[in-house]
Amino acid sequence: MTDIKAQVDVLPGIDPRAPLLQINDLHVEFRTRDGVAKAVNGASFWLNPGETLAILGESGCGKSVTAQAIMGILDSPPGHITRGEVRYRGVDLLKLREDERRRVRANKIAMIFQDALSALNPVYTVGFQLAELFRTHRGMSRADAKNRAVELLDQVRIPAARSRIGDYPHQFSGGMRQRVMIAMALALDPEVLIADEPTTALDVTVQAQIMGLLAELQRQRNMGLILITHDMGVVADVADRISVMYAGRVVEEAPVYDIYDKPGHPYTRALLESIPRLDLKGQQLTAIRGLPPALTDIPQGCAFNPRCGYAKEPCRQDPAPPAYAIAPRRTARCHFFREVLGD
Amino acid sequence: MTDVVLEARNLVKHFTGGIRAVDGVDLQLRRGETLGVVGESGCGKSTLAKLLVGLEKPTSGSVMVRGEDMTRLRGGGLRRARRNIQMVLQDPYTSLNPRMTVGDIVGEPFEIHSDVVPRGKRQQAVQDLLDTVGLNPDHINRYPHQFSGGQRQRIGIARALALKPEIIVCDEPVSALDVSIQAQVINLLERLQDDFGLSYIFIAHDLSVVRHISDRVAVMYLGKIVEQGHDVAIYDQPTHPYTQALLSAVPVPDPRLRGRRKQIVLEGDVPSPADPPSGCRFRTRCWKAQHVCAEQEPVLQIRERSPHPSACHFAEINRIH
Numbered sequence: 159m160t161d162i163k164a165q166v167d168v169l170p171g172i173d174p175r176a177p178l179l180q181i182n183d184l185h186v187e188f189r190t191r192d193g194v195a196k197a198v199n200g201a202s203f204w205l206n207p208g209e210t211l212a213i214l215g216e217s218g219c220g221k222s223v224t225a226q227a228i229m230g231i232l233d234s235p236p237g238h239i240t241r242g243e244v245r246y247r248g249v250d251l252l253k254l255r256e257d258e259r260r261r262v263r264a265n266k267i268a269m270i271f272q273d274a275l276s277a278l279n280p281v282y283t284v285g286f287q288l289a290e291l292f293r294t295h296r297g298m299s300r301a302d303a304k305n306r307a308v309e310l311l312d313q314v315r316i317p318a319a320r321s322r323i324g325d326y327p328h329q330f331s332g333g334m335r336q337r338v339m340i341a342m343a344l345a346l347d348p349e350v351l352i353a354d355e356p357t358t359a360l361d362v363t364v365q366a367q368i369m370g371l372l373a374e375l376q377r378q379r380n381m382g383l384i385l386i387t388h389d390m391g392v393v394a395d396v397a398d399r400i401s402v403m404y405a406g407r408v409v410e411e412a413p414v415y416d417i418y419d420k421p422g423h424p425y426t427r428a429l430l431e432s433i434p435r436l437d438l439k440g441q442q443l444t445a446i447r448g449l450p451p452a453l454t455d456i457p458q459g460c461a462f463n464p465r466c467g468y469a470k471e472p473c474r475q476d477p478a479p480p481a482y483a484i485a486p487r488r489t490a491r492c493h494f495f496r497e498v499l500g501d
Numbered sequence: 502m503t504d505v506v507l508e509a510r511n512l513v514k515h516f517t518g519g520i521r522a523v524d525g526v527d528l529q530l531r532r533g534e535t536l537g538v539v540g541e542s543g544c545g546k547s548t549l550a551k552l553l554v555g556l557e558k559p560t561s562g563s564v565m566v567r568g569e570d571m572t573r574l575r576g577g578g579l580r581r582a583r584r585n586i587q588m589v590l591q592d593p594y595t596s597l598n599p600r601m602t603v604g605d606i607v608g609e610p611f612e613i614h615s616d617v618v619p620r621g622k623r624q625q626a627v628q629d630l631l632d633t634v635g636l637n638p639d640h641i642n643r644y645p646h647q648f649s650g651g652q653r654q655r656i657g658i659a660r661a662l663a664l665k666p667e668i669i670v671c672d673e674p675v676s677a678l679d680v681s682i683q684a685q686v687i688n689l690l691e692r693l694q695d696d697f698g699l700s701y702i703f704i705a706h707d708l709s710v711v712r713h714i715s716d717r718v719a720v721m722y723l724g725k726i727v728e729q730g731h732d733v734a735i736y737d738q739p740t741h742p743y744t745q746a747l748l749s750a751v752p753v754p755d756p757r758l759r760g761r762r763k764q765i766v767l768e769g770d771v772p773s774p775a776d777p778p779s780g781c782r783f784r785t786r787c788w789k790a791q792h793v794c795a796e797q798e799p800v801l802q803i804r805e806r807s808p809h810p811s812a813c814h815f816a817e818i819n820r821i822h
Binding site: 216217249311315331332333334361363364365366367369370388389390391392393394395396413414418426429430432433435436443445446447449450 | 757
């Protein structure tokens with residue numbers, strides 16, 4: 159039996175003291191018939207063990223594409239990573255050979271998706287799909303792998319796990335399928351879990367169950383979690399830090415308490431003001447005027463400037479605002495962050 | 502009771518396979534108010550919407566619009582009654598015909614109800630409608646794909662307004678939209694209500710959105726309304742355990758409340774509507790359930806400890822927020 163886990167640990171250049179995950183200046187573009195869509199335009203962030211980083215943004219802001227680039231599952235073509243680094247423990251994953259990359263992907267960084275029904279293979283039983291991981295990556299026997307699969311389904315609290323491993327994905331409810339996908343992602347004990355809108359398709363009561371389960375598994379394993387979401391309620395409940403993305407850039411990065419208390423970027427501020435809240439029945443909602451830009455035609459300067467109440471001349475000119483250090487452990491890409499913080 | 506514009510009486514819809522999608526719903530909508538209907542997937546809220554506008558025929562029960570039973574009307578009578586009750590659908594991508602121009606989509610109600618606006622004035626009427634919902638009237642010849650999701654939802658709203666209805670049934674009108682756009686559409690719906698004295702049935706799974714827009718709220722579970730009342734009653738003094746669990750599950754965008762909110766995490770999933778539990782349908786997931794809950798179905802009514810109608814034998818106020 160080959161110990162594949164050990165092979166990952168001896169990846170050349172691996173440094174156990176380096177940050178768990180560090181993304182530097184990532185650029186991704188899609189070359190399409192209609193032009194070049196710049197989906198990610200210099201995203202940077204980092205993740206520590208045991209920490210939850212939320213990547214918050216609306217449709218088309220580049221949050222899912224960033225996750226796909228980290229995982230190495232970007233559709234290419236048309237997607238191309240044109241610049242940047244994805245460092246796991248100091249090793250730039252973008253420079254690895256595909257077979258090395260695959261080992262990292264299985265053992266160190268795992269991902270769960272919004273739609274479990276299309277992420278799971280419909281023609282294999284859930285037990286087979288889980289056991290396959292142990293057989294391929296851990297060289298286990300069929301019987302051992304099956305037992306591990308049952309244990310895992312137990313851990314994600316699927317009732318009567320042993321009797322359900324012969325079931326197909328469509329025989330599970332939405333919430334149970336999401337549990338199966340979590341089990342599959344955690345099978346090989348990854349250090350980083352990327353969850354892309356894991357509860358968006360679920361009802362609120364089921365969402366609460368799944369978020370609770372994720373938090374518990376994260377604590378037990380001291381795993382780093384990247385939570386990609388558009389839901390500011392979920393973020394407030396679970397995240398340690400937040401990166402807010404707009405038009406492919408991280409426009410604000412801050413610890414969770416600070417950002418809800420005093421947003422430092424006009425976009426973050428506008429987002430917070432535009433959500434109806436259960437505990438505050440306000441008058442009119444403050445809508446953000448206009449639309450997010452087309453990724454084939456991102457405005458010069460700050461991409462948010464046409465929708466921004468603070469925008470002045472410098473905002474409309476290149477280069478885009480740099481990531482100003484606005485407070486300890488906080489950055490915002492806004493020339494007028496002082497005014498935003500002051501309001 | 503003259504201000505009741507829409508009333509459903511013991512409305513039932515069963516589908517083949519024994520699915521009891523809507524299983525005895527009573528509700529009243531008053532002039533100028535918004536009645537929110539909340540519930541999770543499969544609770545029957547979309548089927549209820551279709552029954553109310555007459556897109557589905559009920560198995561039994563009636564839908565009264567201005568004192569006329571829609572379910573008994575046929576032909577011209579039904580067509581006239583339908584002018585009064587229009588619908589806005591969830592998905593702005595599939596609810597607009599991609600081969601029709603915006604002008605044709607918004608103007609189609611005038612073709613069907615040809616006596617509302619004379620032919621020569623229809624284009625102007627359509628342009629006025631586009632202007633009313635905040636779209637550029639000059640874009641009348643564009644196709645749906647040339648608009649964003651939020652703008653498409655505005656097209657759907659313009660179409661619903663064309664026949665000057667009193668009632669609009671909105672089935673998840675903002676669920677497919679990003680939050681920044683969602684706020685624009687909610688504000689638009691509120692402004693139109695004020696301008697035209699509209700009454701809304703607002704169906705959604707997002708409790709925060711429903712609270713924001715509704716005057717009264719009905720909570721549905723497995724084809725039945727389990728609790729109903731003014732928005733303050735439902736959100737601040739819920740008495741049905743399901744409502745309490747639902748409210749407690751909604752994340753609040755304020756990290757300072759983390760770990761300090763009351764959280765009722767329900768076990769398991771919603772049972773199949775083809776085979777609902779006996780007695781109270783929520784009892785299989787309820788922490789208060791007793792023998793009586795399996796034997797006797799609780800009626801939706803005002804109770805000793807519930808100042809507004811609640812369908813629970815043990816209804817009692819439990820503040821969540």
